[in-house]
Amino acid sequence: MSIATARYGSVARAFHWAIAVAILINLPLGLFGDAIQQVTGPVMPTHKSIGLTVLALSIARLVWRLGHPAPPEPAGMGALERRVAPVIHWALYALMILVPLTGYAMSSAGNRPLDWFGLFPVAKLPVTRDTLLYELSHEGHEILGLTLGALAIGHILAALRHHFILKDGVLRRMIG
Numbered sequence: 247m248s249i250a251t252a253r254y255g256s257v258a259r260a261f262h263w264a265i266a267v268a269i270l271i272n273l274p275l276g277l278f279g280d281a282i283q284q285v286t287g288p289v290m291p292t293h294k295s296i297g298l299t300v301l302a303l304s305i306a307r308l309v310w311r312l313g314h315p316a317p318p319e320p321a322g323m324g325a326l327e328r329r330v331a332p333v334i335h336w337a338l339y340a341l342m343i344l345v346p347l348t349g350y351a352m353s354s355a356g357n358r359p360l361d362w363f364g365l366f367p368v369a370k371l372p373v374t375r376d377t378l379l380y381e382l383s384h385e386g387h388e389i390l391g392l393t394l395g396a397l398a399i400g401h402i403l404a405a406l407r408h409h410f411i412l413k414d415g416v417l418r419r420m421i422g
C-alpha cells in the first residue's frame with residue numbers, strides 16, 4: 247500500500263471544497279424545497295443564488311484545472327479505479343456546470359426576477375416558455391441534478407473508502 251504524497255494545489259482544494267459544500271446544500275434545497283419552505287419561508291431564491299455561485303465557480307475551476315493537471319495517481323491504485331476515477335471526475339465537472347446552467351435557463355423563462363442573495367440583479371438568459379430549450383432545461387435540471395447527486399454520493403463513498411479502508415492517503419491529497 248503506497249502513501250500518496252503529491253497533493254492538489256491550494257487553489258484546486260479551495261475550489262473543490264467551496265463547490266462541494268454549496269452543492270451539498272443546494273441538492274436538498276432543490277429536492278425538498280417545498281417541505282423546507284413550510285418551516286423557513288421561501289428557499290428557491292437562496293437555491294438559485296447558491297446555484298449561480300456554483301456555476302461561476304465551476305467555470306473558473308474548470309478553466310484553472312485545464313491549465314493545472316491533477317497530481318500523479320498514487321502508485322497503489324488498482325487498474326480499474328485508475329480508469330474509472332478520471333471519468334467520474336470529468337462527469338462531475340460537466341454536471342457542476344450543466345446542472346446550474348439548466349436551472350438558470352429554466353428560471354430565465356419565468357416571471358420572477360433573478361438576483362444574487364438580494365444584493366444585485368442577475369441578467370436573464372434569452373429563454374422563453376413554450377420553447378424546446380425551456381422544456382430541455384426543465385427536464386435536464388431534474389435528471390442531471392439527480393445524476394449529480396448520485397455521482398456525488400459514489401464519489402464521497404470512494405473517498406471515505408480510500409481514507410478508512412485502504413488508508414492510502416488519497417483524501418489527504420484534497421485536504422492537505
Ligand code: HEM
Pocket residue numbers: 268269272273276277290293294295296297298300301345346347349350351353387388391392394
Ligand atoms: C448547484 C447547483 C444546483 C443544483 C445541484 C440544483 C439541484 C436541483 C434539484 C435536485 C432540483 C429538484 C428537481 C426536481 O425534483 O424537479 C432543483 C429544482 C429547481 N432548481 Fe435547481 N439546482 C442548482 C442550481 C439552480 C439554479 C442556478 C437555478 C436558477 C437560477 C435553479 C432553479 C431551480 C428551480 C426553479 C427548481 C424547481 C423546479 C421545479 O420544481 O419545477 N437551480 N434543483
Ligand code: HEM
Pocket residue numbers: 258262265266267269270311316331335336338339342398401402405406416417418419420
Ligand atoms: C458534491 C460534492 C463534490 C463534488 C462535485 C466533487 C468533485 C470533485 C472533482 C471534480 C474532483 C476531481 C478534481 C480534479 O482532478 O481536478 C474531486 C476530487 C476529489 N474529491 Fe471531491 N467532490 C465533492 C465532494 C467531496 C467530498 C465530500 C469528499 C470527501 C469525503 C471529496 C473527496 C475528494 C478527493 C479525495 C478527491 C481527490 C481524488 C484524487 O486524488 O484522485 N469530494 N472531487
